[in-house]
Amino acid sequence: MSDRRTPWLAIARYDAAGRARGSLVVTGLLSAFLLLFLAFYPSLSTAGIDLDAYVEAFPPAFREAFGIIAISSIEGFLAVEFYQFAWLLLVGLYLAYLAGETVAGDVASGRMDLTLSAPVARRDVVIGRFLGLVPLVALLNLVLPVVAYVGVVAVGETIAVERLVAVHALAVPYHLTCVAVGIAVSTLVSRPGIAQRVALGALFALFMFESVVASTDYATTGDLCPTAHYDPSAVLVLGEYDLAGAAVLLAATTVLVALAVVRFRRADLSG
Amino acid sequence: MPAIECRDLSKYYGDVRGVEDVSFTVEDGEVFGFLGPNGAGKTTAIRTLLGFLSPTSGGATLLGHDATDPVESRRARERIGYLPGDPGLDRDRTAKAFLDHQAALRGAVSRDELVERFGLDESRRIADLSRGNRQKVALVAAFMHDPDLLLLDEPTSGLDPLLQEEFAGLVRERLDDGASVLLSSHVLGEVAALCDRVGVLREGHLVAVESVSDLRSRGGKRVRVRVAEDVDRTDFEVRGTMNLRVGETVSFTWTGGYDALIDLLGGYTVLDLDVVDAPLEEAFMTFYDGDVPGPTRGGGGGATHDGGGATRDGGGGGHGGDAGRDATAESEGDAR
Numbered sequence: 367m368s369d370r371r372t373p374w375l376a377i378a379r380y381d382a383a384g385r386a387r388g389s390l391v392v393t394g395l396l397s398a399f400l401l402l403f404l405a406f407y408p409s410l411s412t413a414g415i416d417l418d419a420y421v422e423a424f425p426p427a428f429r430e431a432f433g434i435i436a437i438s439s440i441e442g443f444l445a446v447e448f449y450q451f452a453w454l455l456l457v458g459l460y461l462a463y464l465a466g467e468t469v470a471g472d473v474a475s476g477r478m479d480l481t482l483s484a485p486v487a488r489r490d491v492v493i494g495r496f497l498g499l500v501p502l503v504a505l506l507n508l509v510l511p512v513v514a515y516v517g518v519v520a521v522g523e524t525i526a527v528e529r530l531v532a533v534h535a536l537a538v539p540y541h542l543t544c545v546a547v548g549i550a551v552s553t554l555v556s557r558p559g560i561a562q563r564v565a566l567g568a569l570f571a572l573f574m575f576e577s578v579v580a581s582t583d584y585a586t587t588g589d590l591c592p593t594a595h596y597d598p599s600a601v602l603v604l605g606e607y608d609l610a611g612a613a614v615l616l617a618a619t620t621v622l623v624a625l626a627v628v629r630f631r632r633a634d635l636s637g
Numbered sequence: 638m639p640a641i642e643c644r645d646l647s648k649y650y651g652d653v654r655g656v657e658d659v660s661f662t663v664e665d666g667e668v669f670g671f672l673g674p675n676g677a678g679k680t681t682a683i684r685t686l687l688g689f690l691s692p693t694s695g696g697a698t699l700l701g702h703d704a705t706d707p708v709e710s711r712r713a714r715e716r717i718g719y720l721p722g723d724p725g726l727d728r729d730r731t732a733k734a735f736l737d738h739q740a741a742l743r744g745a746v747s748r749d750e751l752v753e754r755f756g757l758d759e760s761r762r763i764a765d766l767s768r769g770n771r772q773k774v775a776l777v778a779a780f781m782h783d784p785d786l787l788l789l790d791e792p793t794s795g796l797d798p799l800l801q802e803e804f805a806g807l808v809r810e811r812l813d814d815g816a817s818v819l820l821s822s823h824v825l826g827e828v829a830a831l832c833d834r835v836g837v838l839r840e841g842h843l844v845a846v847e848s849v850s851d852l853r854s855r856g857g858k859r860v861r862v863r864v865a866e867d868v869d870r871t872d873f874e875v876r877g878t879m880n881l882r883v884g885e886t887v888s889f890t891w892t893g894g895y896d897a898l899i900d901l902l903g904g905y906t907v908l909d910l911d912v913v914d915a916p917l918e919e920a921f922m923t924f925y926d927g928d929v930p931g932p933t934r935g936g937g938g939g940a941t942h943d944g945g946g947a948t949r950d951g952g953g954g955g956h957g958g959d960a961g962r963d964a965t966a967e968s969e970g971d972a973r
Contacts (some may be wrong), residue, residue: 377738479689481666484714488707636689
């Protein structure tokens, strides 16, 4: 009752509360996934195979696409097996998919009518639904580094805590961009199911595009893709922190949410 | 200041007409009814007033605020309660969570009282509630901030008769507190029981605005008479009689004056005579059929509220010619 002056906060809070259980489940599943891979590491590293030589034999485009720098160290192993795949692709796509449902789903179900019959601006709804997914992003990037650290120690290895923290801190702007892509699509496409798939498909297409052009003369066009600005391998293996990339992602997030606000302001709530 | 002033409001979905040139006024403290079949444009009109749809042309004010301006509309919505017939609720949340949220957005001075009055169990998940109980959740949300203007779109469609009565009582209490109401329904009885005036919507047009008391008086009398003599049917086929049935008793609807009725019966020995108000349905059939001497034009005298802005937009067969009976797309569900 205290936030009648800040409807966006009330909307974000309500949305986040509705996601609480799902967020915990996803965090748990990804933690288990990470620990599963870590459990394989000791047998790999002691098998006497030169994994780096194996990886060197991959085509450069493939190594570029999956951010493979080195795989034999624990950092390289985590980057390739977990962060490049689960964190960059899987979580990114999942967030875009969730966000794709938000505005379009509310309009299609009539929930938006009840929200907007209260003194709420369209802008508040878009911002509120965006912020409603922020706790999930925060939860994932707070819990998983702890799980990763504990897992690494458990398999008898060591890892630079700083790099582990950085790979998650820099994931936050990337994940927010994925959410913003979903929100923007959700205001553009009226049917929620379609909006979800468009958001997911668009993000995946951008990832593929960046992977393909990365080793060509058109590599700079890949900068349009969110995945170009978050490189978990570089963070974990080389200790390179792309702060400019993070800034680009935050700016992109802002622009996408602003676009969603502009679009939704003019929209008829009729799907 | 009128509660609602709607001027030449039109809303098209592409080429499909939702409503066209709808003008009416809901006076302060009045209950105005929208009557019409599904697809007539009731929901479109209400959702356009609330700013969910932007009008193709025309405009409206709600509580003195321009409904088409987002900032003004938002200010008006601080004092508006909206209850749709099939409200979109989060099925996987509890009634309490939903109402907490609505309370955060609009305030909730009367929430506890309403929850108790309608016997709502707030702890249950909305998906587990019956249709009637879900409607109660939306009802509490619509009324709990003591709004000055209520927009009720087929509000009792999920309620049983007892609850409908309770609901009508609640609306009357809000009226006593000075609120104004726009109520849509396709059930005449509901509209007649609550409303001061009724606007009839047909195929997107507001074809008539009538006061309910006017309508009652113009609806005529249902006359049943038994006479000693044999009846000559042609005696009764005069101006003023409708639905004539001649048998053991003669029954008809009489739309003329009492003196003329007495003259008509003067030639007979009356054994039994029964004269009652004709049901409102009969008066309203004229709007739907368009070929009966209907009270669609002129003469607004006797109305309890005389809303100056109300149109009497063509009556009778005026709009009967277009598009047959096809429902124009309304923004409910299927139009999405």
